[in-house]
Amino acid sequence: MQRTRYYQPYFLEDRTGRLSGSEFVDIHDRVRLSYRCTRRDARGTQYCVFELSSPRDDAYTRPVIALEFGPNNELGTITFGGAYTGLDMYLPKVTPGGTTRHRTFTGQNGQRYRWSYRTHEDHEWTCVDNADNVVAFYNLKIPGEPPYPNSSGCMLTVEELYGDMSCEFLVTCMLMRHIVTYGIQ
Secondary structure (H helix, E strand, C coil): CCCCCCCCEEEEECCCCCCCCCEEEECCCCCCEEEEEEECCCCEEEEEECCCCCCCCCCCCCCEEEECCCCCCCCEEEEEEEEEEEHHHCCCCCCCCCCCCCCEEECCCCCEEEEEEEECCCCCCCEECCCCCCCEEEEEECCCCCCCCEEEEEEEEEEEEHHEEEEEHHHHHHHHHHHHHHHCC
């Protein structure tokens, strides 16, 4: 099935701006994702990404991606497409021993992507491909902006050609934010 091209990025409004869970809804209603906590106990915490705009009958109950964190918010595992791997292997530092704010991952399309912190003007987080083309970015609400109903003012933007990877960009962005928030090395 071929989608209509709008020739503009997916602008996914972050409804809460919190790591504890949020919905990410495209302002043109093309994509709707949910990032929510599905378990919190002594063993740790689990967050899942649901693709609510999917036509699947189980879109609200079967996650596309699941993240597991340990009891002290340490990195655990990611489950994606039936396979799981350690988060430190899925999203390693760009250079061993380097900054934790620059990490790389291989997308489901087999391509490498790199997240970095505050390397582009007006972006809190920026994701680029191997050719250094910006493919996604996360920005915060501008200080002094008025409050918005049902939105934190934060936004994950995904270039239109990468719309099928919105779930991956969302989960890796949330992982980057988690790593910095909890001081994970």
